[in-house]
Amino acid sequence: MRKILIFGNSGSGKSTLARQLADSEGLPHLDLDTLAWRDEVPPIRQAPAVSYQAMQEIIGQSDGWIAEGCYADLLAMLVDECNEMIFMNLPLEDCLRNARSRPWEPHKYESEAAQNANLPMLLEWIRGYDEREDELSRAAHQRLYDRFDGRKQMVTANSPAGQS
Template sequence: MNSKNILIFGNSGSGKSTLAQKLCAQYDLAHLDLDVIAWKPGLPPARMPLAESGALIERFVAEHAGWVIEGCYADLLEMLLGRCNELIFLDLPVAMCIENARKRPWEPHKYESKAAQDANLEMLIQWIAQYPERSDTFSRAAHRALFERFDGNKTLLELNHPT
């Protein structure tokens, strides 16, 4: 594996997308935000079956020699542990993640409008605050376990990366 294949994960608002975009620009890598393949379209939000998300991940990896894949889904990231050569865990304080979420620009790949994104903000902030206590695939515990299992080049960042 000569290309860079990087996984970035952490809480919502930890800076995953920002860091992914910088690394993609710096190394000319393809970018996949797992948010776009983890959920079925429409409301209420519902997870896409893991097999379907996994097939989309496989297609993305097959189409791109070098990539950055980012998200908070330990179950999806687990599928890629043997395919990446670098792992970055953004384990920022919850208060910093909440501040980042409040300042986040519109994400058109996730929301129809900035107003729709803003309407979801309070729910997102509550979800961010639960990160340390949750026991699901989006939790700090799941992310720490993923980080510990990886034997390759890995970085733990506990503060925002320089801009």
């Protein structure tokens, strides 16, 4: 049974690919955005140990799963349990275009207007991917990918229809 980590920059197509695989293979889809943050305004990162406990509760309920997100620190906690990695390593312009055209994500925003109001911040965040040096950077994702000895794939472009 597949146990897949999907990671990359915001707007790279992680969630789209994870949903497609989850639907086609009947696997639970774990969106790390839902576990990485405390439910506060402004949002504050959850302690990694708390996020890890929540991840274990979810993935422990199935022989296979898909976990996706941009948090190399949280993904690293699952490396020993996964058997496959997909690094969505798209050019920044593709990520920016995808972010501008993404549908409303009701599990993240209370309204489409709230999501649209956050778009300028998201686009700036995407632009900083190569400059960041934290667990949300291209460098951290590359290290995670390079250290993994199992089945892995690097995706550098979305499919022509905009799907990964």
